[in-house]
Amino acid sequence: MADTLLTVNIEEAGYDGNHAAIKEIEFSVEAGKMTGLIGPNGAGKSTTIKTIMGLLTDMKGTVNFVRPGTHYAYIPEQPxxxxxxxxxxxxxxxxxxxxxxxxxxxxxxxxxxxxxxxxxxxxxxxxxxxxxxxxxxxxxxxxxxxPDIYIVDEPFVGLDPRATNDFLVLLEEERQRGAGVLMCTHVLDTAERICDDFVLLADGRMVVRGKLDDVRGLASLPEGTLFDCFNALT
Structure with missing residues (x-):
């Protein structure tokens, strides 16, 4: 049975009490696994990350770091x-x-x-x-x-190819150690290669979660790339 580090069940969340920016988002992050959080601009990825980190008080639902004393590292898109x-x-x-x-x-x-x-x-x-x-x-x-969990927002922006490779090698070493990773990225070809599963958001809601075959099934593209499926579903 997979060792779950983080469970996310967001019924709705937003920046004020009048409008929910995201709704019905549910997924988990497992030890030694990488979950890709993907979606077009404005889909709710950053709001989801902020909700997980407890930065939005206007939230209905639960975010649970399963292990007592869990540490996470947040690596933002903008340094x-x-x-x-x-x-x-x-x-x-x-x-x-x-x-x-x-x-x-x-x-x-x-x-x-x-x-x-x-x-x-x-x-x-x-x-x-x-x-x-x-x-x-x-x-x-x-x-x-x-940390136990890495929450990484668009890590490839600004990195040259060597630095990107260094990052991916270190991330794989951390996964082997048992760390879980939630990675928000627009670099879909890399995400397809390194992520174990995906959470696809659009218009503030979760469109699909699961492995690449699950995404392909919903997009009706049995041989499609993540990029193809992304375009079909959003």
Whole structure:
């Protein structure tokens, strides 16, 4: 039986009491598995993520992190950082929040800097970074804390091919460790290759959830790609 880390049952949620932005969205995230959250712009993906993280108080339903003390890492599409802190100070701050030993920070932090080829800017401020470098910083912070669940919003935006490969390799290592992943992405060819199952949203509602064959069945495209099915269903 699959080890469920997160269950989501959103009856409705929104930004005020007068209008529900999303309705009837139900899925789970399993240990060692990657669930792709996909849909066109305005489908409700970001609102779903905000609801999962408890940022919307106007919500009917349940979001349950099944294991007591579950930690999750949120990696946003738009990098969020402190202008006065260097890259290394951002990693140090994250390690302090999670009670990480200094020796672990040194080992894991420097390994991530090498992996993403950011060692030379270790003590630089992110204001001078490119969009891709800032995104790498967000990824490093997420991987540093080794959470139970990764919630990743459009991770490929701004990443060059090598950084994308580094990210996917690390994500696969984390899945092997038992972490679950909820990934929101528009890069459907990559999602088709790496995700175990999918949640397709349109107009604030869940259109289909399940493996690729389930999506193909609803789209009546038995040999269709995820991209083909996406277009047919939305």
């Amino acid at each position: 969020v950082y402190y202008e006065t802190l260097t890259l290394w100070e951002h990693l140090s701050l994250a390690s302090a929040v999670y009670g990480m030993d200094e020796s672990v920070l040194e080992r894991e932090g420097n390994a991530l800097l090498e992996r993403f080829r950011m060692t030379e800017v270790k003590h630089h401020l992110p204001d001078g970074f490119s969009k891709g470098m800032r995104q790498k910083m967000m990824l490093m912070i997420g991987f540093l804390i080794r």
